[in-house]
Amino acid sequence: MSEGPTEAGAASKAGEAMDTHRLEAFSDGVMAVIITIMAFDLKTPVTASVHGLVNRVPSLLVYVLSFTVIGIYWNNHHHLLRATERINTGVMWTNLQLLFWLSLIPFATAWVGTAHARTLPAATYGAIALGAALAYYTLVRAILRANPDDADIAAAVGKDIKGMVSPIVYVAGFGLAFVSPYLAYACYGAVSLLWFIPDRRLTKST
Numbered sequence: 709m710s711e712g713p714t715e716a717g718a719a720s721k722a723g724e725a726m727d728t729h730r731l732e733a734f735s736d737g738v739m740a741v742i743i744t745i746m747a748f749d750l751k752t753p754v755t756a757s758v759h760g761l762v763n764r765v766p767s768l769l770v771y772v773l774s775f776t777v778i779g780i781y782w783n784n785h786h787h788l789l790r791a792t793e794r795i796n797t798g799v800m801w802t803n804l805q806l807l808f809w810l811s812l813i814p815f816a817t818a819w820v821g822t823a824h825a826r827t828l829p830a831a832t833y834g835a836i837a838l839g840a841a842l843a844y845y846t847l848v849r850a851i852l853r854a855n856p857d858d859a860d861i862a863a864a865v866g867k868d869i870k871g872m873v874s875p876i877v878y879v880a881g882f883g884l885a886f887v888s889p890y891l892a893y894a895c896y897g898a899v900s901l902l903w904f905i906p907d908r909r910l911t912k913s914t
Contacts, residue, residue: 731803732789738807739782745814746774749821767821770833773897774817777837780903781810781844791861792851802843802850809840830889834882837896841874874899 750771753760785806792799816833823829848865855861881895 728789728792728795731795731800732786735785735789735803735807736782739778739785739810742810742814743775743778746771746778746817749814749818766824770817770820770824770893773893773900774813776900776904777840777896778810778813780900781806781840784844784903788848788851792855793858793861794854795851796854798850799847799854802847806840806843806847809836809843812836813840824893825889827885827889830892831882831885834878834885834892834896837899838875838878838882841871841878841899845871845875870902874902877902 750767751764753764813836816829816836819829820833845868848868848871852862852865877895877899881892881899884895885892
């Protein structure tokens with residue numbers, strides 16, 4: 709007995725939803741591994757003294773920044789995919805691109821932790837953060853293209869002001885790294901503050 713149009717449509721929709729859940733689960737796993745790698749890279753003070761602890765403060769601060777960055781992506785990525793009805797190959801590849809840039813954050817974190825006052829590590833951190841921000845923006849666009857008739861996701865994303873502002877601030881931070889690394893870190897921290905609270909339009913749609 710053949711499936712009716714309603715049953716076939718329901719099966720197709722269920723398959724699309726399952727793919728979305730698998731993509732979210734895979735991404736969650738990758739981000740968890742990224743955080744684990746950063747945690748393993750944390751070094752204890754060489755000496756059991758205040759001086760030894762102070763020497764580790766830069767490493768701890770950049771770890772906090774990177775942990776926050778990954779946490780923000782995980783949070784917003786979760787809400788974005790939960791609001792998404794369908795995905796396609798373009799969404800999967802752009803999502804993989806985002807995970808690629810995020811996987812480089814432990815490298816940049818470790819480098820800044822050991823040479824926070826140097827220009828190149830600060831600029832490299834900004835370049836990687838910029839790549840991740842552009843990848844996330846591209847992911848949002850890909851999801852919108854995969855759901856052209858979904859008014860809810862389009863309304864939830866809206867103009868995506870934060871998604872457009874973030875790369876600009878990261879570019880500014882990258883440039884300022886050649887003036888002072890600390891100005892660059894201030895820019896990177898400002899982006900994290902901008903994204904710290906997930907977009908309420910997305911949270912309402914999930």
